[in-house]
Amino acid sequence: MELYAPIFVLGGIGAVFVVVSMIVGSIAGPKRYNRAKLQAYECGIEPTPQPAGGGRFTIKYYLTAMLFIVFDIEIIFLYPWAVHFDALGLFGLIAMILFLVNVSIAYAYEWRRGGLEWN
Amino acid sequence: MTATALESAGGGAVLAAEETLEAFGHDPWWVTLLKAVVIFVFLMVCVLMMIMADRKVMGRMQMRHGPNRFGPWGLLQSLADGVKLSLKEDVIPRGVDRALYIAAPMIAAVPAFMTFAVIPIGPEVEIFGLVTPIQLTDLPIAGLLVLASAAMGVYGIVLGGWASQSPYALLGGLRASAQVISYEIAMALSFVAVFMYSGTLTTSGIVEAQQPVWFALILFPSFLVYLVTMVGETNRLPFDLAEGEGELVGGFMTEYGSMKFTMFFLAEYVNMVTVAAVSVTFFLGGYHAPPPVTMVWEGANEGLWPVLWWLLKFLGVMFLFIWVRGTVPRIRYDQLMLLGWKILIPVQLVWITAVAAVRMLVNEGAPASVTAGVIVAFSVLFIAALYGWGRAVKRQRAAEAAEHAEEMRRMREDPKYGGFPVPPEKAPHYGSSVPAEEPRNTPPASTGKREEVTGA
Numbered sequence: 297m298e299l300y301a302p303i304f305v306l307g308g309i310g311a312v313f314v315v316v317s318m319i320v321g322s323i324a325g326p327k328r329y330n331r332a333k334l335q336a337y338e339c340g341i342e343p344t345p346q347p348a349g350g351g352r353f354t355i356k357y358y359l360t361a362m363l364f365i366v367f368d369i370e371i372i373f374l375y376p377w378a379v380h381f382d383a384l385g386l387f388g389l390i391a392m393i394l395f396l397v398n399v400s401i402a403y404a405y406e407w408r409r410g411g412l413e414w415n
Numbered sequence: 416m417t418a419t420a421l422e423s424a425g426g427g428a429v430l431a432a433e434e435t436l437e438a439f440g441h442d443p444w445w446v447t448l449l450k451a452v453v454i455f456v457f458l459m460v461c462v463l464m465m466i467m468a469d470r471k472v473m474g475r476m477q478m479r480h481g482p483n484r485f486g487p488w489g490l491l492q493s494l495a496d497g498v499k500l501s502l503k504e505d506v507i508p509r510g511v512d513r514a515l516y517i518a519a520p521m522i523a524a525v526p527a528f529m530t531f532a533v534i535p536i537g538p539e540v541e542i543f544g545l546v547t548p549i550q551l552t553d554l555p556i557a558g559l560l561v562l563a564s565a566a567m568g569v570y571g572i573v574l575g576g577w578a579s580q581s582p583y584a585l586l587g588g589l590r591a592s593a594q595v596i597s598y599e600i601a602m603a604l605s606f607v608a609v610f611m612y613s614g615t616l617t618t619s620g621i622v623e624a625q626q627p628v629w630f631a632l633i634l635f636p637s638f639l640v641y642l643v644t645m646v647g648e649t650n651r652l653p654f655d656l657a658e659g660e661g662e663l664v665g666g667f668m669t670e671y672g673s674m675k676f677t678m679f680f681l682a683e684y685v686n687m688v689t690v691a692a693v694s695v696t697f698f699l700g701g702y703h704a705p706p707p708v709t710m711v712w713e714g715a716n717e718g719l720w721p722v723l724w725w726l727l728k729f730l731g732v733m734f735l736f737i738w739v740r741g742t743v744p745r746i747r748y749d750q751l752m753l754l755g756w757k758i759l760i761p762v763q764l765v766w767i768t769a770v771a772a773v774r775m776l777v778n779e780g781a782p783a784s785v786t787a788g789v790i791v792a793f794s795v796l797f798i799a800a801l802y803g804w805g806r807a808v809k810r811q812r813a814a815e816a817a818e819h820a821e822e823m824r825r826m827r828e829d830p831k832y833g834g835f836p837v838p839p840e841k842a843p844h845y846g847s848s849v850p851a852e853e854p855r856n857t858p859p860a861s862t863g864k865r866e867e868v869t870g871a
Contacts, residue, residue: 298440302552303532303560305451310528313455314521314678321674322505334509336581337669357589360752364596367760371603374767375558378610381771382778389775396764403760412756414749 359411363403370399436617438539439553450551454531462684466493469737476741497677505673508579515578520671520678523571526564527685533557533618534692537702537722549702549722550619558616561693562603565648568686569595575679576667587666590656590748597755598647598654604763605640608770609697622701631698636766638698640759642735645690647755649683652740656748691732699728765800769793 377384377392384391406412442450467482467490474481482492507516537549554560569592576588610616612634613624624630631638647654658666665671668679695701702721705728709715715724746754772793776786 299436299552299554302442302447302451303529303554305447306454306532306551307525307529309451309455311521311525314524317501318517318520318674318678321501321503321677324502325504325673327504329506333506336508336510336579336584337664338581338583339664353585353589357593360593360597363756364600367600368603371600371607374604374607375610375616378607379614379616381611381774382614385779386775389771392771393768396768400764407757412752414752 356414359406363406363411366399366402370395436553436555436619438548438619439550442547443545446545446547447551451532454551455528458528458531458685458688461688462681463493463497464490465684465687465733466496468733469740472734472737473741500677501674503673505675508581508670510580511670512578512580515574516670517675519571519575519578520675520682521571522574523568523682524678524685526567527682527689530561530564530689531692533560534689534696535619535622535701536725537719538716540719548619553617553619556616557618558606558610558621561618561689562599562606565602565686565690566596566599568682571679571682572667575671579667579670581670583664583669584667587658587663587669590663591650591658591667594650594654594656594751594755595648597752598644598759601640601755601759601763602644602648604760604767605637605644606697607763607767608634608637611767611770611774618696618701621697622703625700626703628706629698629700631700634698634770636762638694640763641694641698643754643759645694646736646739647751649686649690651683651687651736653743653745654751655745656751687733687736691729691736694732695725695728699732701725765793765796 373395374392377388381388470492471481471483471489482489485491485495507513532551533553535548535550535553539546539548572595573588573592576584576586576591579585579588609621609630612630613621615621615624621630646652650656650658658668663669668676671679702725703709704712704715704720704724708724714720769789772789773786776789
């Protein structure tokens with residue numbers, strides 16, 4: 297635990313700085329509100345009404361997020377393997393190559409089906 | 416190192432990390448606090464100087480001066496900007512999700528500070544009779560902490576875009592998060608070879624493992640991929656699609672002003688400082704003096720000199736950021752995702768396999784001919800892939816050019832296609848039976864007299 301505490305000390309100093317400067321910013325500035333200023337900025341036209349919690353967006357972002365999870369899990373398996381690579385020898389190499397091939401099948405499938413295209 | 420690793424695999428898990436972490440976690444509380452404050456101040460000064468240097472170097476690259484009014488050589492420019500920003504009106508637009516809107520800049524900025532806790536800036540030194548490493552702390556999983564805090568920054572971006580309730584902000588936030596997670600994968604893969612060679616996730620262990628030769632040299636492809644992802648991960652040019660002014664106004668920070676905007680800005684620059692420091696730690700030998708210097712000068716790695724080497728390498732990487740920004744134009748969003756998913760990731764997967772195969776053969780004492788054969792096989796594979804890719808690109812370009820030419824031809828000649836009916840070039844001139852002898856609008860011969868300039 298004594299190894300982890302300094303990270304939170306540094307994060308705490310950062311958080312104090314961020315909060316204090318945001319409070320100072322909200323106090324120090326002038327306050328001259330008007331209706332137009334409070335609207336969302338959209339290059340001067342009437343703002344598009346937004347449904348609560350943002351608008352709708354393309355399915356591409358979901359696909360990217362899901363592929364990200366697949367690869368992130370792959371990386372989680374790769375790290376311990378890499379750290380202990382010297383001890384694992386030939387067995388480790390072959391096991392990891394089989395694993396990479398398995399993940400690459402899903403990756404190649406998504407590539408072929410156009411999941412990586414952004415048009 | 417190989418021997419100890421083999422032993423530990425056989426006789427129960429004594430991680431190499433636990434031996435190297437002896438030096439950490441024994442500081443009195445005031446030393447920890449002092450180090451944390453010094454690191455924080457260092458980060459803030461770095462950010463202020465980096466913003467100024469960014470504008471000044473960019474200015475010089477574009478043949479202008481850059482900021483030079485405030486302070487000597489304009490050094491205090493960013494400080495003046497910060498004061499100005501804090502005196503701006505703090506507008507919270509109507510309809511935003513207030514709690515998230517205010518929390519987003521904090522979520523972006525705070526994790527950005529935390530990575531620096533595990534960056535080794537110098538070896539163990541004795542200051543005021545106290546032996547302590549010039550590094551706040553180190554963890555058995557420091558490599559994961561680096562990636563984790565980089566990923567935390569995405570929350571600030573996507574929540575900021577989401578809470579603003581504005582189309583530009585929403586699109587900017589989504590783009591930024593998709594970009595950052597895509598490049599994070601390539602970045603994480605570029606670390607795999609480093610961890611394989613160092614055999615540890617501790618940052619101090621990785622620096623020690625680079626004592627004879629830097630990982631940037633033996634793992635050059637990893638280093639190249641890291642440099643690209645480093646720029647992509649921090650949303651800097653040429654990858655700053657999240658805030659491309661030409662299309663998204665300000666991206667996820669469109670609706671932010673005053674100190675809240677400053678926090679996003681600060682987080683971006685702190686992230687730049689952090690990834691530059693990580694590249695020095697993982698690839699450029701950390702605080703050790705570069706090999707040519709150690710050959711000439713024996714004492715280069717003693718006392719406080721390592722801090723100087725660390726700073727020089729760090730400033731070099733920071734300059735690279737500005738250099739790239741001043742040289743490379745912004746790329747399109749589909750090109751950005753193509754680079755991340757279709758080039759960097761497959762290249763890294765093959766590279767990791769190649770490195771693992773060669774290292775395993777060397778470790779197991781395979782004959783040199785087998786090792787050389789594997790290296791040659793991977794090289795041939797690489798060249799073949801490069802050649803095939805080049806041909807595919809060329810074919811695609813030719814097809815696109817032909818399509819474009821056909822489109823232009825039809826636009827020109829086919830009235831049904833929307834083109835104008837243009838008379839052929841050799842058609843007789845309507846309205847005169849004789850073709851003109853000379854161009855009709857020949858300027859009158861000069862008389863040598865200056866024409867009088869009238870007021871009209």
